[in-house]
Amino acid sequence: MTRFLIRRLLNMIPLILGITFISFLAMSLVPGDFVSNLKLNPTITPEVIHQLEAQFGLDQPLMVRYFKWLWGVLHLNFGFSLQYRVSVTGLIASRAFNTIILSLSSMIFSWAIAIPIGIIVAVNQNSIWDRCLSFLAFFGMSVPSFFLAFLMMYLALKTGWFPIGGTFSPDYATLDPLSQIADRINHLILPVFVLGISGTAGLMRLMRSQILEIKNSEFVRTARAKGLSERVVIYKHVLRNALNPFVTMAGYSLGDLLGGAALVEAVMNLQGLGLLMLEAVRSLDIYLVMGSVLMGTILLLVGNLLADIALVAVDPRVDFSSVAAE
């Protein structure tokens, strides 16, 4: 266990270095930089521009800038957002909170719906419910999230039942804490639905195929032969064994917590990390982009690691040596 953990954590170092360097390189390949927009402004003198370039370190060669950034990161200094003029850490933290709330709620939404439906559908295989819901799942899997987001925005516009995009109302700051929470939840309903629907469809299909596979195995036949009730067979024997891949999935979806919602955030104007990242990319705010990429990478790696650990914990057939070998 300890050896496995140490190996995996050590493995992460070259991964993070590689990913951050590629991103840094990509951002430096972009023609122009943050200051080049200011150069077009006649009221800003060249001296000021040079001063800004020197202050942001934009006049130095690529490798020097990368290692300076890396050195800062090692001291937990993620740099300075050129656009917002505040530290990247604070900016990301405030936006990541919104994104994580959104992603977690939609995860809970899709798991809470998909697993029971998957079980019902698999137990009643080839029934009318099975056919309808399996078809609907395909539908749900294929609807592009941004298109669904547009449709929901249109629904909100036409019915007035839901707020039209945004994370909270304009008068959010003046509300009392309880109304603030209610306001946030009200704004969450549509995004959670949009984000959750494709996950629901995928999970339901997985649950269905898992149960169908296990339903025909020999230990289930044995359980039936022993005279156990159908209920016990399904819940104690089939379901427990069907849940294995879901443990792994939960870990992997942790890695998707920050990045998965980016597109929907952009369409529905939700103040999350995805929208921040998009603005940062558009305005070439390099340290903000790097900070977001780094956060996303770390969360993804940690999620994968947790997924592997959880798999070993629940499945006695898997041990750390076999996980490490993959």
Added chain:
Amino acid sequence: MNVDGAMQANLQGAAVAARQTSGIAREWRLASRTVRFSAICLALFYLLAAASPFFASYDPTYQNREMPDCPPMSIHLNAPSDWSRGLFYTHPMHMNDPIARTFVADASRRLDIHLFTRGHLFTTDSEREPYFMLGSDGLGRDLYSRIVYGSRVSMCVGLIGVLITFSLGITIGALSGYIGGTVDFLIMRWSEIEMSLPSFYFLLALAAVIPSGMSTVATFFMIVAIMSFISWAGFARIIRGMASSVRSRPYVEAARALGASRWRIITRHIIPSVLGYAIVAATLSIPGFILGESALSLLGLGIQEPAASWGNLLAQAQDVQNLARYPWILIPGIFIFLAVMSFNFLGDHLRDRLDPATSA
């Protein structure tokens, strides 16, 4: 030797029999209604892409300044006595409120819609008096014609992307599996880096590299290259694993024992056994490319105006006012949805047909 010959003859007989009963007609009979619908949808979309100038009614960049944000127009069937003028007509529309951009149809006048005229499937006499089947956009361009031309980008991005990803994946995966050692180690570490990328953020960061002044074709290939760069790694790893597991299967060992050359084993035994999976995976990964391109173009980082792609046609809907007043601008999204769903259905069907081991 004798045994080998008999086996050969047997195999060839089986192959001939399979060829006789297979073919498109048999596949069509085996397919479910949804799969048939998907196949027709995709065939139609590729036809639109291949013959855009014919299917489009007008030049997709022509701006009819008098008719911005015009709603979809009605179509009427002429009485049989008037069929010499044409089968269909519409009532021309006029803007009655330039601020709110509302239109009224002039029911007293008939605008003939000509079929198979001037190299178009259907069109009107002049672009100045157009028939907007699916409405027009904010600059008065025909949305239907733009969707037809946009299909070129959106339908090709998947095919070309998959082609690049899979040739990279199969070559690198096989290379990694066969050479082994340091090369294998380095390739696998590199693919781990790529698989740990937060893909959408990374896609955004890379898309920013595309200079805005580039031509549409160049931008298109940049987008495809970026998405392939992100997605080949996972595929290469699977191919590597499959190739190395197939290598120790009894039938491969039997072939080796019979004295088959290494080349023969690879081309006749290993690649065919991986191919079924590869085709299924290829079909199922096309939607990812279509969605990736649409997302980038929607956010303004992909295909740029005045060129059309199904993604950038939706960009107009990002303004809530547009969405509320001109809901027909969401129609390109239906095309994206249909394309994605068709590839999903087709991929699922192919999995049942080609790769029975992994299907549920």
